[in-house]
Amino acid sequence: MAKIIAGVGTSHVPAIGAAVDNGKTGNDYWAPLFQKFEPARAWIDEVKPDVCIIVYNDHAHAFDLSSISTFSIGTCESFKSSDEGYGPRPIPDVVGDPRLAWHLCESLIMDEFDITIVNDMTVDHGLTVPLSIMYDQPEAWPCKVIPLAVNVVQYPQPKGTRCLALGKALRKAVEAYDQDLKVAIFGTGGLSHQLQGPRAGLINAEYDEKFLNDLATDPQAVAEITHTEWLRESGSEGIEAVMWLVMRGALGDKVDEVYRFTHCAASNTNYGMTILTD
Amino acid sequence: MSTIREPREFDDIPGTFVFDGQRNHQGYHLNMFCKSLDIKENREVFRQSPAAYLNRFPMTGEQREAVLQRRFNRLLELGGNIYYTWKIAAFDRVSMQAAGAAMSDEGMTEQEFRDMMLAGGRPMKGNRSKSDKNR
Numbered sequence: 001m002a003k004i005i006a007g008v009g010t011s012h013v014p015a016i017g018a019a020v021d022n023g024k025t026g027n028d029y030w031a032p033l034f035q036k037f038e039p040a041r042a043w044i045d046e047v048k049p050d051v052c053i054i055v056y057n058d059h060a061h062a063f064d065l066s067s068i069s070t071f072s073i074g075t076c077e078s079f080k081s082s083d084e085g086y087g088p089r090p091i092p093d094v095v096g097d098p099r100l101a102w103h104l105c106e107s108l109i110m111d112e113f114d115i116t117i118v119n120d121m122t123v124d125h126g127l128t129v130p131l132s133i134m135y136d137q138p139e140a141w142p143c144k145v146i147p148l149a150v151n152v153v154q155y156p157q158p159k160g161t162r163c164l165a166l167g168k169a170l171r172k173a174v175e176a177y178d179q180d181l182k183v184a185i186f187g188t189g190g191l192s193h194q195l196q197g198p199r200a201g202l203i204n205a206e207y208d209e210k211f212l213n214d215l216a217t218d219p220q221a222v223a224e225i226t227h228t229e230w231l232r233e234s235g236s237e238g239i240e241a242v243m244w245l246v247m248r249g250a251l252g253d254k255v256d257e258v259y260r261f262t263h264c265a266a267s268n269t270n271y272g273m274t275i276l277t278d
Numbered sequence: 279m280s281t282i283r284e285p286r287e288f289d290d291i292p293g294t295f296v297f298d299g300q301r302n303h304q305g306y307h308l309n310m311f312c313k314s315l316d317i318k319e320n321r322e323v324f325r326q327s328p329a330a331y332l333n334r335f336p337m338t339g340e341q342r343e344a345v346l347q348r349r350f351n352r353l354l355e356l357g358g359n360i361y362y363t364w365k366i367a368a369f370d371r372v373s374m375q376a377a378g379a380a381m382s383d384e385g386m387t388e389q390e391f392r393d394m395m396l397a398g399g400r401p402m403k404g405n406r407s408k409s410d411k412n413r
Contacts, residue, residue, distance in 0.1 A: 015374070060361040064313045065306060083316060085368035153361055155288075155298040192399075196360035197351060199293030200378040201391060203399025228288045232406055236294050237360070265395035268378055 002177035007247040009274040012188045014125040015267035049184035053146045055246040056126035056188045069116035074147035075101040082122040097144040107173035160223035167249020187247030189240025193269035202235045295354040305357020311335040312362035
């Protein structure tokens with residue numbers, strides 16, 4: 001049977017991907033952050049998940065305003081990198097697992113989570129930057145990937161309680177799968193940042209630390225944060241971190257925090273990472 | 279359509295345009311114009327004749343002007359969503375931090391914005407609530 005072995009929370013700042021692609025990870029600006037990735041890379045090299053379910057949001061690349069789905073799962077054989085205006089990132093195609101993806105869709109829908117099923121999509125920095133953070137620049141990604149896209153661009157984003165419950169349903173679905181697979185689940189986006197408007201550049205480091213503490217020990221408290229509080233305290237784009245609750249819900253009640261750090265600033269964002277195991 | 283908003287609780291957050299249904303409806307064609315810049319051929323046409331290209335989209339006169347003048351906060355006021363209006367900045371090869379500086383209070387340069395981020399970002403104090411500036 002398949003098993004969820006760990007959850008990874010990470011911001012998905014596009015400039016981190018650009019730093020990798022353009023060979024800038026050793027410069028004065030980026031080196032301090034990339035040094036902090038080393039323990040996470042060593043950890044994933046050791047646990048070697050067969051599949052990563054990556055909970056992320058698309059930023060108007062694969063999807064647009066013509067149709068807005070709250071939760072979507074990609075069931076494709078493989079996923080190309082989106083062209084975000086500079087040409088697609090020079091990275092390997094992301095390899096999917098259609099059989100597992102369809103199993104998850106079926107199990108979730110039977111569990112009353114009405115997932116949108118996507119057979120044709122690219123993946124943008126929201127998904128590919130976390131892969132670069134964990135695996136650097138391999139010739140092929142060492143795991144299969146199930147993209148689970150969440151709408152966090154259009155208000156209202158799904159509630160925290162719903163994201164946490166989706167995580168629990170995902171765990172049930174994974175554990176019911178008939179192949180022996182080690183599955184890691186990623187929650188991505190955040191932490192505090194605001195890209196838009198006169199308040200652009202907002203950071204709330206104190207709030208982010210509390211978020212990381214509570215995510216591990218009291219996820220229900222995080223899940224009950226209101227939309228207005230997220231937007232106010234974490235920035236209009238910081239609300240992305242609601243996606244980390246899907247990851248947290250897929251883990252057991254008690255977790256071990258294997259690794260964690262924050263780094264301010266990566267581009268316009270308070271970068272955050274956490275690795276949690278059952 | 280009317281640009282007078284029905285007030286929402288989150289409108290109390292200063293310097294922020296929450297992309298709700300009202301803004302989606304107001305800015306749909308503006309945002310879909312921005313989305314069209316994903317395609318290289320469209321970018322070439324827009325570069326050659328910006329105003330003519332905008333005529334392909336049923337946008338308002340105010341939206342067209344704000345695009346041509348690169349008034350990023352005005353675009354947000356007129357229903358633009360940052361991930362869509364960002365495509366105009368990327369088209370101009372403007373960095374996210376330069377765009378942030380342009381939307382910040384008057385006079386901030388890209389370097390000043392970058393320095394602010396390295397110093398811990400824009401502080402929360404005074405930036406939580408329009409109705410209570412001391413929070």
